[in-house]
Amino acid sequence: MSQTQKTNWGQFIPLVTVFFFWGFVASSNDILIPVFKKAFDLSQGESQFVSLAFYIAYTVGSIIYMIVSAIMGKDLINKIGYKNSLSLGLLISALGTLLFIPAANLESYPLMLAGLFTVALGFSLQQTVANPLAIALGNPSTGSQRLTLAGGINNLGTTIGPLIVAYAIFGSASNGDSNLSIEAVKTPYLCLGLAFLAVAIFLKFSSLPSHPEQDVIEEEEIYFGLDNEKKPESIKKVDRSSALKYPQLILGMIAIFLYVGVEVSTASNLPAYMENELGFTISQVTPYVSLYWASMMIGRWGGAAEAFGLDKSKTMVLKFVAPYLAFGVFLLVNFLAGHELKPFLFYAVFILVLIVADISTKGNPARMLLTFSAIGIIALLIGMNTTGLVSVYAITSVGLFCSTLWPCIFALAINGLGKNTSQGSSFLIMMIMGGGVVSYLQGMLADATSIHLSYIVGVICFAYLVFYAIISPILLKKQGINLDEVKSEGGH
Numbered sequence: 001m002s003q004t005q006k007t008n009w010g011q012f013i014p015l016v017t018v019f020f021f022w023g024f025v026a027s028s029n030d031i032l033i034p035v036f037k038k039a040f041d042l043s044q045g046e047s048q049f050v051s052l053a054f055y056i057a058y059t060v061g062s063i064i065y066m067i068v069s070a071i072m073g074k075d076l077i078n079k080i081g082y083k084n085s086l087s088l089g090l091l092i093s094a095l096g097t098l099l100f101i102p103a104a105n106l107e108s109y110p111l112m113l114a115g116l117f118t119v120a121l122g123f124s125l126q127q128t129v130a131n132p133l134a135i136a137l138g139n140p141s142t143g144s145q146r147l148t149l150a151g152g153i154n155n156l157g158t159t160i161g162p163l164i165v166a167y168a169i170f171g172s173a174s175n176g177d178s179n180l181s182i183e184a185v186k187t188p189y190l191c192l193g194l195a196f197l198a199v200a201i202f203l204k205f206s207s208l209p210s211h212p213e214q215d216v217i218e219e220e221e222i223y224f225g226l227d228n229e230k231k232p233e234s235i236k237k238v239d240r241s242s243a244l245k246y247p248q249l250i251l252g253m254i255a256i257f258l259y260v261g262v263e264v265s266t267a268s269n270l271p272a273y274m275e276n277e278l279g280f281t282i283s284q285v286t287p288y289v290s291l292y293w294a295s296m297m298i299g300r301w302g303g304a305a306e307a308f309g310l311d312k313s314k315t316m317v318l319k320f321v322a323p324y325l326a327f328g329v330f331l332l333v334n335f336l337a338g339h340e341l342k343p344f345l346f347y348a349v350f351i352l353v354l355i356v357a358d359i360s361t362k363g364n365p366a367r368m369l370l371t372f373s374a375i376g377i378i379a380l381l382i383g384m385n386t387t388g389l390v391s392v393y394a395i396t397s398v399g400l401f402c403s404t405l406w407p408c409i410f411a412l413a414i415n416g417l418g419k420n421t422s423q424g425s426s427f428l429i430m431m432i433m434g435g436g437v438v439s440y441l442q443g444m445l446a447d448a449t450s451i452h453l454s455y456i457v458g459v460i461c462f463a464y465l466v467f468y469a470i471i472s473p474i475l476l477k478k479q480g481i482n483l484d485e486v487k488s489e490g491g492h
Contacts, residue, residue: 002434009293014148014206015134016153017087017199018126021093023157025119025192026435027267027293028165029054032185033114034271034282035169039137040109041184042331044272044451048436051268054120054434055260061124062430068479077414081210083203085129090200093122093371094444097193104186112356115189122196132421136209149304152326155297155403159290159330163337166286238253243420243427247476252413255468257431261438262376262461263402266384267292268439270395271449278388281320287339288392291347292399299354319359323351348394354400364406370469372401372408380455395455405465412472416479 002366017424030049037047069076072485077085092353097215103111168188207444243249274288296487305318357375360370376398383394410428417424446454 005012011206011208012137012150014203015130015137015208016150017088017203018090018130019150019154019204020178020197021124021192021199023154023159023293024161024164025116025123025157026054026161026264027158028161029116030267030271030289030292031162031165031282031286032116033268034184034275034285035182036109036112037272039107039482042109043443044269045440045443046444047272048268048440049109049113050116051264051439052436053117055264055439056433057120058118058124059430060117060128061121062426064121065125065128065426076271078211078492082129082133082327083206083210086126086133086208087126087200087204089129090203091122091198092125093119094193094196094200096122097189097196100186100189104183105486107182112185119189120365124429124432127432130424132425133208137459138398138465145469146170146304148300148404151403151406152297152300152304153159154301155293155326158293158331158399159297160333162286162289162293163333166283167337191380194339208361215456228477243417245418246420246424248414248415248472249424249427250418251468252409252472253427253431255409256406256428256464257434258438258461258464259402259405260432261434262398262458263296264435265439266380266395266398266402266455266458267390269442269446269451269454271391272390272446273395277450277452280390287334287344288339288396290334291344292331292396294326295396295399296403297329298323298326298351299358299400302355302358303404303407304431315357320355323355325349327351335365347396350393350397350400354403357401358404365411365471366473368404369408370466372405373462373465373469376401377459377466384452384459391452397460409465409468412468412476415476416481 033050033441034051036042037044065076069079072079080088096115097462099111099118101366102108103115130150131147138146165188171183256308269291270292271282271285274285275282290321302323303314305322310318331344334344335341354376358368361371379394379397379401383391385397386394410425413428414421414424438461442454442457445457
């Protein structure tokens with residue numbers, strides 16, 4: 001692909017609809033957890049089966065993908081095309097929403113989990129396709145910014161998802177928990193199923209490319225028989241063996257597992273903390289769950305400033321304006337939902353900390369991962385050692401500092417993999433299961449101690465990310481890769 005090629009917005013905009021769906025459903029799980037806990041009389045650990053069922057599906061989906069590809073003797077996505085793969089993933093997710101009908105009618109917790117598992121199974125295929133496709137729809141040098149922008153759309157879904165699902169279950173914020181009904185759960189998910197079907201059909205007949213990476217593959221094949229030193233610089237470092245031979249990928253897989261783990265577990269255990277230790281009702285927790293996921297949107301909107309090709313001064317202005325614009329979206333949707341806004345205004349200070357920290361890293365993925373992970377540790381320690389809304393805001397701010405960690409880890413993990421990049425990407429997607437495993441472990445620890453103290457799990461996750469931020473530049477330097485020339489790639 002030409003280095004001067006501009007972003008194909010006509011193709012990119014339809015693509016980001018799937019990013020929106022991922023965020024909508026993932027954040028809505030945080031509302032389902034306390035609802036199911038109360039309706040089915042579950043422990044905190046048992047309630048986290050919601051996260052476990054949802055995120056383990058990513059691993060199962062990746063394994064199925066690899067097995068099918070092995071049986072076919074060719075990569076599944078390359079065989080049927082990127083566009084068809086996206087549509088297939090959406091159809092699988094739509095089938096998952098149908099399970100909510102018998103699950104709600106029978107009031108069956110296992111069937112609810114099966115529905116969420118199937119929805120996420122479709123998401124697994126969509127994730128494997130959409131991330132590299134977003135990079136391919138324009139100049140490779142701005143691929144990371146496109147993915148950050150797509151991540152911002154993802155977090156628009158995470159912001160409004162809890163509000164819409166809570167409204168469907170409770171009716172309005174003023175109704176509290178009086179209208180709690182498992183029967184009501186099926187409505188928003190059936191509507192989602194119809195949306196999945198509509199987008200699947202739309203993407204099938206869209207102008208999205210079926211094989212966007214063909215040019216790159218062909219270029220590598222031309223020089224396959226040459227000595228490495230005689231190959232063009234762009235493909236010189238390609239190793240045609242397994243992606244698992246690269247230490248940055250192995251350690252990066254652990255990093256993705258723990259990153260998604262702390263991102264999800266922080267939010268999924270927040271409702272129980274606010275209910276059990278602060279006396280909030282389930283519906284009153286909703287705007288704080290929304291704020292957590294909106295924090296991801298706030299960080300990613302700022303991180304996407306460079307995607308629009310503006311000059312340096314305008315880009316810097318956008319880095320300040322975009323996060324507060326995203327914060328304004330959060331305030332607007334909560335105002336429309338009937339929630340009091342005054343408690344959230346002070347959060348603007350946390351956003352300023354994010355912006356300053358972002359600028360200080362100068363786009364270096366290792367430096368950004370180190371800085372934001374360290375701040376994440378500080379935020380959780382403050383949350384664990386304070387009470388009331390101070391602890392809530394400290395825990396919620398973790399969303400701000402998680403916002404750019406996925407692309408940082410992704411960039412560090414797949415750099416230098418060459419033709420094995422797609423394989424490495426699949427391994428990284430597989431590790432999204434950390435969102436379920438870590439949430440479950442924190443829930444079990446909460447049952448044994450307290451939810452307040454259980455956030456030590458997140459501290460441990462961030463500590464590993466600090467380690468990875470330190471060790472990965474060393475590993476990459478040994479392979480001749482200068483991180484000052486590396487930009488973040490990937491999006492979740």
